[in-house]
Amino acid sequence: MLNTSAHKLDNATLSLFQQTTATFTISVIYTVVTVVNLVGNGLSMWLLLFHTSPKTLSIIFMINLTMTDLALGAALPFQIVYQQQRYNWTLGPGMCGFLTIMFFSNMYCSILTIMAIGVDRYLGIIWPMRFREIRAKKRTAVLSCLLMWAVVLLVFYPLMTTDLTFHIPELGITTCFDVLKRDMLPSLAAWGAYLFAVFVVLFFLPLCVTTFCYVSVIRKLARDSKKTAQKERAKRLTATVLLVFLLFFAPCNVLFLAHIVRRVFYKDSLYMAYKLSLSFSCLNSCLDPFIYYLASREFRHKLRQMLRLSSVSSTDSTRAAERKDSLFSQLNDAQETSARC
Secondary structure (H helix, E strand, O other): OEOOOOOOOOHHHHHHOOOHHHHHHHHHHHHHHHHHHHHHHHHHHHHHHHOOOOOOHHHHHHHHHHHHHHHHHHHHHHHHHHHHOOOOOOOHHHHHHHHHHHHHHHHHHHHHHHHHHHHHHHHHHHOOOOOHHHHHOHHHHHHHHHHHHHHHHHHOHHHHOOOOEEEEOOOOEEEEOOOEOHHHOOOHHHHHHHHHHHHHHHHHHHHHHHHHHHHHHHHHHHHOOOOOHHHHHHHHHHHHHHHHHHHHHHHHHHHHHHHHHHHHHHOOOOHHHHHHHHHHHOOHHHHHHHHHHOOOHHHHHHHHHHOOOOOOOHHHHHHHHHOOOOHHHHHHHHHHHHHHO
């Protein structure tokens, strides 16, 4: 939260760090996310890198998304310890800054990657021939991923160049990122402009682009006269991705903006609500492998093989080898149909 005082914190702010129920809830959510995230995304990364070929533009985006999810999962254990120590950071300013940037940059890179996947699907379904050559180049995907990371790191540059720890003598703790020093930026107006820019660049604009692309794809598939079960599944999965995006990322970013407005102008706070919504948003990293791969026979087949389960039927194995039923495969089939029409 932003400390609007140059000296000590007010009583309302101090009380936030003594809410044991919220702290326990956040710790439980982070623990569940860490376990499911590392297992699910670890399996996904293994399949993407070693058992998925060719590496299309969509697959490269998925590798980037899975990588960001794994990095988020790797950062969460430190947050769990921090919560259990009642917001007392003991690893020093350098580690605080590194893990904070790692946490938020990976979350917002996930948002930008989901947007990029939406743009790719939009171009493939709505304009299948016009952008075919650009989408076929792996370099397009790699450069797009590098651009995403560059944008996020540029936005968070002010946080990378300052000490994000704050000692609270009244409670005998040192927080990490939970209290931002007012003198980190020249004025409250600069703070407001900076935090509003973070909201717009890393959430609001991607939200608009993602919503437009996915809604356009859904409408295109719904209008297609040749309705098939495969297209219906693709439509449902596309709607699910959009719903998950809105459900997990929108609340924490809207609360972030509301908290800043109330903190700067009304000396009030929504910070604990924001912290809870932020932990809830991390659940998205657990759902990505299920959303994109549990619809795939090939994924189930490879997973059972890896776990050495003998329950894979020969029929399912044959079908898995013949066709991938993931979201991307279904949408690619819809794309090819549109191109022929």
